[in-house]
Amino acid sequence: MDSLKIALLEKTGHDHGFEHVLSANPQAVCLASARHPTRVTVTGTADDGYQVYFETTSASLTGELARGFPQWTLANNYFLVSGNAELATLLQRAADLSRALPNEAALSYEDAVKEELIALPPETLHTEVERIVRQRIGQQKFREAMLTYWGGACAVTGLALPDVLRASHAKPWAECESDAERLDVFNGFLLTANLDALFDRFLISFDAQGRLLLSPVLATADLRLLGISPELRLRWLAPEHQSYLQFHRARMRETTLTQPIQ
Template identity: 60%
Template sequence: MNSLQRALIEKIGTDNGFEHTLVVEVSSVTLASARHATCATVAIRDNGFDIYFKSDMVSLLPELTRSFPTKQQSGGFSVADEAAFAALLRRTAGLSRALPSQVAIGYDAAVAEALSALPDGKTGTEIERAVRLRVGQQKFREALLEYWRGSCAVTGIALPEVLRASHAKPWAECSSDAERLDVFNGFLLVANLDALFDRFLISFDDQGGLLTSPRLSVTDLLKLGIHSGMRLRWLAAEHQKYLSLHRSIYEAYSLAIR
C-alpha cells in the first residue's frame, strides 16, 4: 500500500464515521472512531477494497450482511469502488452508534450533563425522572433514526417531522434502561402508524406483516392510508422478543372487543 492509497482510505474513513487511524501496516490500515467502538481494517486489492470489522456487538455483522448481502466475503466485505466503500463505512458507523450497548453507554453521561445544567434548586427525584425520560426518549429516537436510515420502518417515508420512535415494550414496563434504549425494542414509524401501534390497534406478525385490530373498519384503514400487504421493511431476530410481547397485548385487546 502506497502513501496515496493510505491517504485515500483515511479520507474516506474520516468522511464516513471512522475519523482515526489506529494501525498502519504494510498492506492495511485500521480505522477507528471516538463515537463508537467498532474498528475497520482496510486493504487495497486490484479492483477495490477488502474490509474487516472488529466489534463486541454480536448483532453488527448480521445487520451489515442484511444491508450488503452481495459484498460479504469470508468474514469481511469486498467492495469494488470508493462509493461502495464509503457507503459500507457509513452504515457501519451508524449501526455502531445505534445498536443497544452503544446507546446505553452514553445515556448516563447525557443525563448527568442535563442535570448539571439545571438552575440551582431545580433538583429532586421528580425532576431527575423527567430528565431521564426526556434524554432517554431522545437517545432512543436517535438510535432508531440511525438504524432505520431515517425512514419509516413500514412506508419508507423519510420526513423527520412525521417520524416517531415507537416502543414495542412500553417505556414504563421496561425493567432496565438497557431495555428502554434497546434499538430492537421498537420501530421508527410515521405518526399515524405510531399512534395505532402505541395503542395496540396494530401489530406485526413474526414475518413483519401488518396486523390490524377489528376496531379499525375498512373505512378507517382507507382514510389512514393503511392497506393489506403492508409490512416492516425488515425484521431482525432481536426484534422478536419485544414484538411477541406487543402482539400478545394487541391480541388480548382484539379478543376483548369481539
C-alpha cells in the same frame, strides 16, 4: 497498497465515521473513532478493491451490515468492496449503526443525563425532576437511534420525512425493566404518525415475518381513511426484534378482548 491509495483510504475513513488512523502500511490500514467503539482494518486486493474487517463490541453490527449489503459480505466479519465509493458507503453505515445499536445508545443516554443533572441547581434536584429528565433525554436518544437505524425513513412505508415520523416502542417505556431495554433500537419501529398511533395503542402489530396485523376492532372504512392497507409490511425485520414483537402481539390480543368489534 501504495502511498496514494493509503492516503485516499485514510481520507475515506475520516469522512465516513472513522476519523482516527491507528496504523497504516502497504499491507493494511486500521481505523477507529472517538464516537463509537468499532474498529476497522482495510486491506487492498489484487483488483484494486478492498477487504474490510470489523472489530466490534456489538453483537448485531456485522449481521446488520450483512443484511444491508449481502453482495459485499464474506464471512467472520469480513466484507469485500470494489472501490472507494463502496467502501465509503460501508464505513458510514457501520459508523452510524455503531452509535445506534445496543449498548451505545444507552451509554450515550447515561452521559447526557449526568451532564444535565449536574447543570441543575442543587435545590431543584429530587426524584421527580430526575425522572422527568431521564424520560425526556431517553426518548430523544431512542428517536435518534431509530432515525439512524432505519435510515431516516418509515420502517413500513419508506417515507423519509423526519417531522412526521415517530419512534414507537413495542414494549412501552414504563413497562421496560431497564434503561437498556427502553433504549434498545430493536424495541419498536420508526413509523409515520398514523401507524404510530395505532401501534402505540396495540391496534396494529406485525407477525414474525414483518407482515401487518390488524385488530378486528378497526373498521375497513377507517383504515381506508388512514391510508392503511392490509398488504403493508416492515421493510426488514431483525432477529432481535422478535421478542419485543411477541410482547406487542400478546398485548394486542388482550386489547382486542376488551374493545368492541366494529
